[in-house]
Amino acid sequence: MIVTAAVSREKGAPLVVEELELDAPRSTEVRVRMVGSGICHTDAVARDRIYPVPEPSVFGHEGSGVVEEVGSDVRGVQVGDHVVLGPSYCGKCAFCRSGQPMYCENGFTELFGCRRHDGTTAFSKNGEMVGSHFFGQSSFATHANVNENSVIVVDKDAPLELLGPLGCGLNTGAGAVLNEMRPEPGTSIVVFGTGAVGFAALMAAAAVSCSTIIGVDVHDSRLELARELGATHTINSSTQDLHAELKKITGGRGVNYALDTTAISSVVRDAADALGTRGVLVAVGAAAPGEEVSFEVGSSLTKGWTFKTVIEGSAVPQVFIPRLVDLWKQGKFPFEKLVKTYSLKDINTGFEDSASGAVIKPVIAY
Incomplete structure (x- = not known):
């Protein structure tokens, strides 16, 4: 399918909003229609290549959206679920299996590799590979194929367009x-x-x-x-x-x-x-x-x-993020007061406002 995404093509340069091709989700992936995505300092770190990432790539790691398709091996997620997207982890190393997935032994690759394990990307343009799966998600796109481990189901009565920052900054x-x-x-x-x-x-x-x-x-x-x-x-x-x-x-x-x-x-x-x-x-x-x-x-x-x-707050995201939603419902975690929304075409303005301190938490609203 054709999607619209903000692509990082050069170190330190503004992101470019363009159309990309999105392939079919793999058996352990979930296709998500994005509703919102927070802009985090780590996205700027990747944009500026302070951490090495492939070029070009789609960043974004505080996504929220609605599940549109579920891979054949995915359990616990259904079409129509409202989800927040958190950091990816391998699920197989000693730390993942001992309940400490944020210290995954393969964490850097899972977060910053911008590739599937087989080296492919979900995004492409005229045969050019475009990095996907940033933090397992690449949420600066209207749709993305997301690693199963990045998906957290949340209650449908919470404000989905604002929930994305729970996946990283607020979780942290x-x-x-x-x-x-x-x-x-x-x-x-x-x-x-x-x-x-x-x-x-x-x-x-x-x-x-x-x-x-x-x-x-x-x-x-x-x-x-x-x-x-x-x-x-x-x-x-x-x-x-x-x-x-x-x-x-x-x-x-x-x-x-x-x-x-x-x-x-x-x-x-x-x-x-x-x-x-x-x-x-x-x-x-x-x-x-x-x-x-x-x-x-x-x-x-x-x-x-x-x-x-x-x-990432030493969290198990699938457990901790729903607890933050519960705190919000109780009026004890009013994170909506931190948010200002932007359209995808204005994503670079969101980065600038975050860097200057003019806005606490910019969120792209799709």
Whole structure:
């Protein structure tokens, strides 16, 4: 069939909206008619070839849509189902089989390979192969053949056009808090960077009754929204003394948990320095390969603090994403307040608005 897609043809160049041919879904694939797709920083990372990806390719990894066709070996998904599309994983390695699919041993290929396992692509144009299956989905297209492991069935009474970001950015922020930190009620957390991932973390922390929830950013407008969505305190690190403010808020004890969403090495160090005794720092930002951070380990040794990197919120998407939908229904995860929609032809404007900070979560509406 003929579909319309946004294609990345050159490093760093704007995406090109064009018509492509989409082949028939394989036995382990699901054809999805896209209803929405979030624009995520990782799409820009791929566009700019910070991570190596084939050219040309169709990106997009926060899709939502309706199932139109199901491969013969697919189970648990039916035509007409409303679905969110999450990261792909092999399902066969030791980590997948132990319930940790976001740490799949074949993860890089599954996410960034833009090919099926047999080397083929679902998209083509006049005989030219065009990369597909980015994160198992390539949702910057009106239709896509999606890996079975990327498909999560959700309730039909949820706003499907807005649900796509649950597949990556919101899953990442909320999962970092709920699946990794698991904060007890009454504990404290600071979130560095109030983009979509950071806001998801703030909302998750509020949902589990953290008593001190601190948002740190350089945009006052985002910090104002952070207070609306669960932050008890905010700090503009460009105009305020970050560590003095944190000391004042915590009474000098430091925070129990810190989350970095920025992937800026100096900010990660600030997050580590914000921790109190037995504090936990989680980094989820996509830093460039080779990026390094230095930590003070002399006087901080007695804190017994922990640093960990977390991928996709350490989630099992088929379990965790429906839980986020349930939190939304309860009014505890109002992610719709982060979203601005764009048409596919305006996708590059969405990328620009995300990069400038003008929009928290751009979503392509098909």
